[in-house]
Amino acid sequence: CSCSCLQFQEDGFLVLEGFLSAEDCVAMQQRIDDIVAKMDVPLHCRTEFSTQEDEQLRAQGSTDYFLSSGDKIRFFFEKGVFDEKGNFLVPPEKSINKIGHALHAHDPVFKSITHSPKMQALVRSLGLQMPVVVQSMYIFKYSLPLGGSSSVSPHQDATFLYTEPLGRVLGMWIALEDATLENGCLWFIPGSHISGISRRMIRAPLGSGPGTSFLGSEPCWDNSLFVPMPVRRGALVLIHGEVVHKSEQNLSDRSRQAYTFHLMEAAGTVWSPENWYVAGWVYVTKNPGAKHLFSSIASAGSGTNLFSGLGPGALSPGAFFSRTRRTDCGLPGLFFFRHAWHHPDLL
Numbered sequence: 272c273s274c275s276c277l278q279f280q281e282d283g284f285l286v287l288e289g290f291l292s293a294e295d296c297v298a299m300q301q302r303i304d305d306i307v308a309k310m311d312v313p314l315h316c317r318t319e320f321s322t323q324e325d326e327q328l329r330a331q332g333s334t335d336y337f338l339s340s341g342d343k344i345r346f347f348f349e350k351g352v353f354d355e356k357g358n359f360l361v362p363p364e365k366s367i368n369k370i371g372h373a374l375h376a377h378d379p380v381f382k383s384i385t386h387s388p389k390m391q392a393l394v395r396s397l398g399l400q401m402p403v404v405v406q407s408m409y410i411f412k413y414s415l416p417l418g419g420s421s422s423v424s425p426h427q428d429a430t431f432l433y434t435e436p437l438g439r440v441l442g443m444w445i446a447l448e449d450a451t452l453e454n455g456c457l458w459f460i461p462g463s464h465i466s467g468i469s470r471r472m473i474r475a476p477l478g479s480g481p482g483t484s485f486l487g488s489e490p491c492w493d494n495s496l497f498v499p500m501p502v503r504r505g506a507l508v509l510i511h512g513e514v515v516h517k518s519e520q521n522l523s524d525r526s527r528q529a530y531t532f533h534l535m536e537a538a539g540t541v542w543s544p545e546n547w548y549v550a551g552w553v554y555v556t557k558n559p560g561a562k563h564l565f566s567s568i569a570s571a572g573s574g575t576n577l578f579s580g581l582g583p584g585a586l587s588p589g590a591f592f593s594r595t596r597r598t599d600c601g602l603p604g605l606f607f608f609r610h611a612w613h614h615p616d617l618l
Contacts, residue, residue: 276397283464283514286500287393290507295384296447299530302380303409307364312346334482338474341406341548342373349413350421365413368421372548375407375532385532390443391618397509399441400538402618405432406548407532412455412521420455420521425492429468429512432533433543437467439536440512446502446529453523457508457516458497464514473545483547534618 279285336345352359352366359366374381384390385404394402412420432440450456470487492515502508510516512533521527535542 279397279509279511282459282461283511284459284461284500284516285509286502287507287509288503289505290389290393291384291445291505293505296445296504298380299384299409300447300528302378303370303528304364306344306370306378307367310346310363310367338482338547340372342376344370344374344377345372346370349415352415361415365411365415367411367413369408369410371408372406374409374530375404381407381409381530384445384530386618393507394441394534394618397441399534399536399618401536402441402534403537404618405440405533405535405542407530410527410529410531412518412527412529414454414521414523414525422455422520423518425460425497425515425517427463427468427513427515428510428533430470431472431547432512432535433468433471433546434512434535435541435543437513438511439540441534441536442508442510442512442531443534444508444510444529444531446504446506446508446527448526448528449502449504450506450527450529451501451523452499453521454525454527455518455521456499456501456527457518458499460492460496460515461498463496464511466513468513471543471545472547473543474547 275285275287337347346367347369348366349368352361354360375385376382385407414420428442429437429440434440444457448454468487469490470485472483472485474483497517500508
């Protein structure tokens with residue numbers, strides 16, 4: 272592991288082939304088929320997903336759907352799969368770009384993979400003391416008759432999942448099918464994680480206009496620096512929060528499905544209250560590290576310690592606090608994760 276850890280520190284990403292079994296991959300694919308089969312998508316939620324800035328800032332209704340998806344299982348679609356009336360132009364099951372952002376929280380199959388002993392052991396070996404799952408996604412990358420699935424432009428995950436200090440976000444990307452040059456494998460700029468981030472996406476205050484905006488400018492990355500990372504089914508790719516990566520269109524006749532989730536090292540870390548995902552509820556556990564976690568992610572403002580003035584019953588599993596009703600528990604000005612973790616050991 273020491274050699275692998277050094278490689279990860281040097282490159283900002285690491286490929287672990289064969290991390291999951293074929294059976295695990297099939298279980299997730301079958302489960303997602305069940306979820307898609309029950310998909311009920313209101314017209315205002317038929318949102319085309321893109322990481323391009325101009326499209327992130329479109330249509331307030333679509334933005335609201337995205338911004339409130341952090342603790343839900345929601346559907347985000349490829350470009351051009353609806354006509355002007357909102358009818359599907361392709362089979363509905365092949366219209367989806369991704370499902371996000373809380374499969375790890377609400378679905379037993381994805382929860383068991385995310386919190387598996389093998390995953391926990393790997394994360395601990397990387398030095399994380401208090402890993403918290405902050406979001407999860409199922410990415411389809413279908414080959415579409417309309418010109419291929421959408422590409423994902425070069426980006427850094429910490430642009431969207433900002434922490435102080437930086438360097439506390441880790442992506443876990445699991446290939447559920449072979450990812451090749453033809454069907455849109457990941458590409459990285461090795462070593463690009465050491466220079467910080469060039470911009471941040473922030474959530475606008477309520478009623479102040481577009482739901483999100485960007486601070487800083489998008490750099491023009493040198494395309495010749497990108498290195499492709501084709502992997503086999505079952506591979507796990509570790510992605511540093513600041514490494515620059517992308518994927519091209521899927522122009523093959525096969526899909527390129529993947530399950531990915533992001534961790535934050537909660538010890539000594541502040542999750543920015545300006546991030547797109549602003550939590551409203553928190554599940555309190557008896558974990559001895561929870562006190563540190565809660566106080567470390569209190570939003571700037573009151574600085575009140577979560578546990579001050581609370582009796583022993585406040586730490587019982589199942590206790591909930593609400594940001595919108597925070598006066599009920601006497602804790603004004605605090606910022607909490609919603610469904611940030613679900614096991615006593617956080618991950």
